Structure formats: C-alpha cells, structure tokens
Amino acid sequence: MADLIATPAVTGLPLAIGRVTLTAFDPGPVTAIAPYPGRDLSAVLRFPAPGEVIEEGARRLIWAGREMAFLTGGPAPDLTGLAAVTDQSDGWVWVTLAGRDATAVLARLCPLDLRASAFPLGTSAKSVLQHLSVLLVRTAEDAFQIAAYRSMAGTLVHDLSAAMQAVAARAAL
C-alpha cells in the first residue's frame, strides 16, 4: 500500500490584519512528559517549574499543566520508570500570533494578565481562548505561540481572526 499523506492541522494561514499576523507554527514532534511522584529527572533533563519554558539549544521544555511538560525540538528521551511519556505531536494545532497589537488581540479572548510583569518572555500558561482550552507561550514581547486541540483549529483561527479584525477596525476609527 502506498504511503499515507499527512494533512496539515490548519488551513487558511498566514493572515495579516492590521498590525498583527497569524501564522501556522510547526513545533515538530511534541512529547508530553509527566514525571511519576518523587522522581528526579535531572540526569536526563531539567523539568520546568509551573509557567516555565526551558530552552536548551534546539530543545524546548514547555510547562503544559499540572505535572506535565511538552518537549519540542528533539526526540522523546528514555524516561522509563521516571515519567509517563506520550506523543502529542498530532493532538494539537500550533499558531503564532505576532505584531504590535498581538497582546490587544489576545486580550479580546483570553482572561490572562498579559502584562510583561505577569507573563514575561519565556513563560507558558494554560488558559482559555474564547471557548477553547489553550497552551500559551510568550516568545517575544509581542509574539505568542498558541496551541489548541487539533479538531478545533477552525474555531481557533476564526476567533483569532475576528479579534484581529476588531482590533484593526478600532485602530482605524
């Protein structure tokens, strides 16, 4: 049988509206790591504290919820007996929201305190985006990576683009 062809998680991107762009982001393989109680993973990797994003070369460890981190930019390490490891590469759709009004757009949909003092560069948070449960990573002062469940990619893009349009139209008043 011929090889199966992969379908992208999201279509209709990139979008540029006003002073914000929305682009698809491919994090490569994503591995969820959930350490068992009391285990020390430091021989293999440094496990992030809540909200922490650890970058080591190409490898990134993103705090992704209670006792869970997402590893991107590298293969899943052997953590037998130390942590539960699940492949999350296909479970999520990732987009990047960037530009001068990125924070303003996000503030239309997400209740998080997005001020740099509360959500600085290089941190992550689990939150909601309108109705969607999302993982947010701040990658620059005015750029965020957003991961949502893959089946809801259409709603994610719809809600973000509607907010982008509203913010742009307000600026043009």
Added chain:
Amino acid sequence: MSQSHRIPGKGLLIDRARPVRFTFDGRAHEGFAGDTLASALLANGTRLMGRSFKYHRPRGVMTAGSEEPSALMQIHEGAQQTPNVRATVQEIYEGLEARSQNHLGPLSFDLLAVNDWMAPFLSAGFYYKTFMWPRAFWEKLYEPAIRRAAGLGSLSGRHDEAVYEKAFAHCDLLVIGAGPAGLMAALVAARAGADVILADEEVRMGGRLLADGAEVDGQAGPDWAASVVAELASLPNVRLMTRTTVTGAYDDGTFGALERVSLHRAPGDAPRECFWRIVARRAILAAGALERPIAHPDNDRPGVMLASGLTGQMTRFGVNPGRVVIFSNNDSGLATARSLTAQGIEIAAYVDPRPIPVTEDFPVYAGAEVVGTRGRLGLRDVAVRHKGGISMIEARTLALAGGWNPTLHLTCHLNTRPQWDEKIAAFVPKPGAVPGLEVAGAARGRFSTAACLADGAQVAGEVLADLGLRAPDVPVPGAEDRPYGIAPLWAVDAGGRAWLDFANDVTTKDVKLAAQEGFRSVEHMKRYTTQGMAPDQGKTSNVAALAVLADATGQEIPVTGTTTYRPPFIPVSIAAMGAGGRAEGFAPRRLLTSDARSRAMGAPMIEAGLWSRPSYFPRDGETDWRTACDREVRQVREAVGVADVSTLGKIDVQGADAARFLDFVYTNTMSTLAPGKVRYGLMLREDGFVLDDGTCARLGPEHFLVTTTTAAAGLVMRHMDFVHQAFCGGWDVRMASVTESWAQFCIAGPKAGAVLAALGITADLPFMGCAPVTLGGVAGRLFRISFSGEQGYEIAVPTRYGAALFDRLVEAAHALDGCAYGMEALNVLRVEKGFITHAEIHGRVTADDVGLGKMVSGKKDCIGKAASQRPGLTEAGREQLVGLMPVNQGEVLSAGAHLYNERDPAVREHNQGYVTSVAPSPTLGCWLGLGFLKDGRARHGQVIRLDDGLRGRKVLVEVCDPVFFDPEGGRMRG
C-alpha cells in the same frame, strides 16, 4: 430653525466647522460633530423628545449624562433597532436615524395620552386590583393590552449582526471617573509608576470641571483637566479609557465596564461596544455625584431639567436654555444661578425654600416653592408660591437643584448598604464596602472642587502605600472651596401629581399609596410602585422616593433605608456581554479528519459532543435518511462498513500503579487483562450510578488506553483526575488525553478482514485483541472490538494521516460492496445488539438497571461501589433495561414515550417505565426500542402499551431481551 438655540462661541465638545445631519422621527436635523442627540435637538429648539412609560406624558431632557430618565429614544441602523437609548449619551453621526418612543400617532398628539386623563385610576397597584377576574382573561387579554399601552421602545425581531467585543484588562489601580478627584488620583498613582487604568463614561475627561466653570490653579477647569490628561496619555503605564462606564464591582477586584467603541459613528467594521472585565489590585471610585430633582406638581414637562443638566448642555454643547427659573434648596443651585447670570443667561427667578438674603442680580424668591408648571408640549410658565401669593413666571427652562447624591452604586454591588449623612442630606458609601475599592471626592460627599482634588490625591497616596509604592509629592492645586449648605426638600405639597421617577412614571402619590396599603418597607414600596425599576434604575429618584416614604411612614430616612443597588450601573447590551457567542460562536466546532470527504459524499452533519459527525451517506436516488440508513445497516450486516469513531475519548494511562488505579475506577478488574487484550469496562460515579462505559486496552505491562463515549470524554478525564488527586495522589500513575492524537476508524462486517487485507494488514487478531500495526508507512494501532455485532476492527493512526486513511477505507469498502456509514446506521446497529449509550446510562441508572450488575466485581472496591449498595438502588421494583418490539410489525416506536400496562390510563400513577432509544431495523423488519420497565427482566414476553403523549402515539409492544440480534455473539467473535 436650524440650531437657533445655540449660544455663540460656547460648547466645549462641539466642532462648529463640522455640521452633522441626522433625522429625528423622520425629519432632517442638523447638529455639530460632538453633539449628543439631546444637545442637537435642544439646539434646534426641540424640547419634546418622547412620551412617558405609563401616562404617555410629553417628556424632554432632564440631564446631560448617563443618568437620563426621560429622553429615551430608539436608534435605527438597518435591521438593527436599539430601544431606550439615552439621548444625552448617544452622539450624533451623519445619517443617524432616531425615533421617539411609546406613542400612538405623532409624538405631539399621542392617542395613548388618554392614559394621562385616566391617571386617577392608574395609580400603583391598579392592574393587580382591577384585572383580577375572570382569571383566564389576564394572560390572553389584559396583559397583552397593558403591555401594548405601557412600555418603551421595541426590538426589530431580527438578529443583531453588528460587531461586538469582549476584552480583559489588568492593572494595579483602576480609577473610575475622571473628574477632579479621579484625575488627581490617577496623576499621583501614574507618577508613582503604578499601572493605572482611568475610565470615564464621557467623551472628554474632566467631569464637572467641564461644566461648572470652576478654576483650578488659576487655569480654566477644562484647560487644567486637558493638561493632566495630556500628561497621563504620555505615560506608558497609563491606559485612558473614555466612553467607558464601569458597570459593576465583582469579587476579587474584578470590574465590568462597557465601552461605546463606535456608537458615535455609522455602523462599520469596528465593534459597536466592548464589554471589559478589568482586574485591578486596587480601585478608586471617583464617580462624582448625581443631582436630584425636587418633586413638585407637573415637574415632568419638557423644559424642566436638573440644574446640572442645564449647565452641562450649555457649557459642553452651547445649548441656549432661554429664560430660566431655578428651583433650589441648596448653595450649588444658587451658584448656578450666579454663574448663568454672569454668562448672560436671563434668570427669571431663583426660588429657594430657605430664608436666604435677597441680594442677587436676579429676582430671588426666598422661602418660596414651585407649585406647578404650564405649557402643553413644553414649559411656558412656572407657578411660584411665595409670601405674597402665587406668581406665574414665564420661562423656557426650569432648573431643579434638589441637592446631590454621591454616585456610590459600585460600593453597594457586594451587598453593603450606604450610610445616611445628615449634613449633606444624602447617602455616603460605607468604608470597606468592596474589598480593594476606595472612594474619593464627591462620590463620598466631598463636594467642593478643592476638596475633590485634595481627596483624590490623598486616597491615591493611601492606595499606593498599600501597593508598596511611594507616593510622589504632587502639590494639590487650589480651587473653589465653597461650603455646601442644604435644607432638605423632597416634595412640594401643593396637590396635583409630583413626579419622583420620570422613567417609570412614579409620583409622590404612588409612594404614599404604597405606604398606606401596607408596603412600608422600601423594598416593598419599590416593587409596588416600580420606582427605580426602569432602565435608569432610579438614579435620580431613589433617594427622594424613600424620603417621601419615610415621611409617609413617620420614620427617619436612615431607618427607612435604601434599596439594593445592583450591577449594572447603566444598561448593558446582551450583545456586548455575549460578544463572539452569536450563532455558531456559541461553542467551538470540532471537525473530524474525515469531515471534508464526508461532506463531499453529501453527508448531512449532526453535532455530537461538539463534534460534527456524518448522519448518513446518501447515494443516488436516496432522498431520505431512512433509505440510506437501511441500506448502510444491510451493507454492514452483509458486507462491510467503515465509520469514523475518532470522537470517542481516549485516555493514555501509564505507570507501575496504572492497573491498580484502573481497578479502582472501573467496576470490573483491569489488572488481570493481558497485554495485547481489550476489555469492556464500566465506571460508576461516587453516588453509585453509572458514569460511563467503554473499552480498556492494555498496550504494555504499565500502559493502558482507556476509551470513553464521545459525550463523556471530558467528564471521564475529569473524574479520573479527581480520583487520582483525591484518593491516590502518591501512586505511580499518570494520565494524558490522546483523543486528538489519533484518528480512529471502525471497520465492521463479514468482509472487515478483507478491507484490512486491502490495506496490507494481516488480521489474525482474536476478538478483543489489540496490536501495533504499520500501514502506508505509518505506525498505527489495531483493535478487534465491535459496537455493531459484526466482526469489527478499529484502526487508529496519528491524526495527520486520518483524512488519507479514511479515503483508502472508503475505497476498499466500496470495492467489496460495502460503504461508509453514519450515526443513524451506527445507532440502528447498536440497538439491534442492545448495546447501551448515554440515552440509557443517563445518570439515573445503576449497573444492575442496565443488566450489567455482574460487572461490579465482588472481589475489590471501586469508586461508587458502596453507594451503589444503598437500599434504594438495590430494592425490587426498579426500572430495568428491556427490549421492546411492536406487536403489529408495521408500527413506529418513539423515544421518550412512557410505558403502561395495556389497560391502564396514561397517568403518572400508572407509569411503568419509559423508552430511551428506538431504531428502524431492516435486519428484523420492524422498529425496535430500548427502555426501562419496572421489574423489566422478569416481564419478557408481556405485552404493554407504549404511549407517546407528545406525538399522540399508542403502540402495543412486547417486552423482550434487549439483545435483539445474534444474542450468542457468534458473528462478532467469528
């Protein structure tokens, strides 16, 4: 008469170089950019703007702000129609179409004004007393007729498709109101480096500084305000929000606010309004104070205004009030009279009940009262009763100055009552009423400009200390510091009707009547008279009404108390609060990887657990669901069918204690399951009822995959997380949802193996086995399970390959005389097999009720086991799952119907059970039903009656085992 009532050179907010055309009741008008509807109409000499709620009295403008009770209008924007818009708030734009409300015939000759002549009969409680019989007439005749006659604007009945927005903001300090106190507070906090949000409901910040002609530090008030605003705007830590009204105070420093984003422009792409949720570590309420009228006979005529409304309209928009009579009981009214005189406005009379010295540049009537007005559609004369008798004084405007009520509403939103302050005859906020919210300036009864400035700075300093910031040294500028003398006068006793609540047409008589009829508590009076229940929530009327009540009941005002102020402070459109949630925005849409292909095949989609799922796949000539469904069922039973089952919840469970954990959440034992095997499992809630069912596959010694039903996927994940955290926190077990990681397809039918073979998979898997497979270069998983009763497989691949795999499966099935099948066929197949879904496990059934009592293992404990053994859940007479077949094969069954013994009437006492699922079975040639019947398992073979009162259907059915087809299960095992 174009803008004939404008004072040359006046009007801070209007741009005389930019005329703006709009219509009012279809007639073209012209105003200037910056005008409100109210100011533009006043400038054109129009005082009559609407009809009152109950008596259809002519009404005009009372105020210059959001507290306006009278000038309510309807704005028409295409299909959109917004009623009860305050003309004092709505800014005009080119092409704006406004209409007056609540009249039959032209505004100037309202036929329903007959209600006013009948006023003696229409007092409070009239409807309740009069329309008592015949009882049936109330709903059909009286209420519709009354509703037509009373009320304000109307909706279009169409969807509001304009853009609305919701947003969140966070700050260290939220300052509410940008008058002298608010500006000062914001300035101090901003210079200290705090993140400040300054919100004000007006277009320009400055509050009363824009209207009173007060000087600050030798500068004109508006200039000083502008210089502070300019500094604030230049600071990166300050956000200025104009046209934004803070509407409510909620828990934990959260405030609601409504911003009029583009309501001052013709509809376009920009949001009309934005509903903000502002989370502030601290907040300062500097919302100022609202002036109150004095109730005297006929005080509701167009041309009767509040003194603050008059000065607001004049200084902001240059409206010429004509000859003015001022009726005041306090020094601020007197100051207004002096200020107007200085600006060249003719004060025909200053009327004050206090014995003040008569040494002014205008006629003063001391120890006098206004006892009436004349003028059919607008004020012509004011009747003043003084020592020498009653004089009729000609005037175009009567300005009422009954004193000031601090705007303390937000401090009451968490249920604290304000305190009465005798000195200013007003309620003041109780300190600490809302945690984190301080009050400054006139909002806490400090009325002079100097006091407001000083209070704003001082309160900001205290708040900064609380936030751990050092207050900078900001000198408080000098300003007028007049004392505020007031002699309370709530109502003039001179016969006739004296209005308290202009919006809901409540007079002093109504309040007295309420007291007389026993509604002596302020809350009862409010509901009996409807005082304070109109769109303005009684902002100008509450205090006067309760003062009149206090008088009528012989109590003091503090004893009488006040009603509860609740959010929102101003009307908030539902469209703004629900922004983004209209139509499909109500919930996220979840799309399957097979979605595009299913739609291309013509499948109608239905929603299940937010997922869009194909209902059936019609072929040429199949015009209804039934034909397609029958065919799909037959093809599955005779050949093969494929269906997307990715919607089922999938939870990956790992760890040394994973098996032990699953034994605890499932009723049956999972620890004995061998790797490479799958077992059907049942979970109970803590209360012993069934939570969910599904399969559990052991992928490795310490690795399980739990599947849940589609609708309960989130519920089961939450349940397992709870059990883990609450009871087994230290165990070596971790869970992760992998629902979205895998696309999973069911292949069912005698030719299922052949489909797998076409995909290059050798299917030598035993029933209830699972194994990793590779197909098309992709690592997947194969399970041999069946929800159809046929030989069945489920094959899972990473989601990105789902669309491609579905295509292959459909092609392979078609080549074998098979098909893709949808939810309808899936349901028929499972009903034929008696498999349950959440139609059966609906939350009120036990494992035994659904015939799975044996699945609750006696050898171990599990969640819900103890509770499931409570007497009520185990006693005889419970309704048990049964199958139902029509005695007459052709008859249709319906879900939701109830079951009765054949000759019993269809009443509650005789109810024997109910039907949960039905399906037209092409396999058995009749409709089949699943349902719950009292002691049902012992009643197989009995004939009972299915009674569907909703559809008028009565069918005799035979009770049978719920497994209608292949009870031995040879087909799915073979």
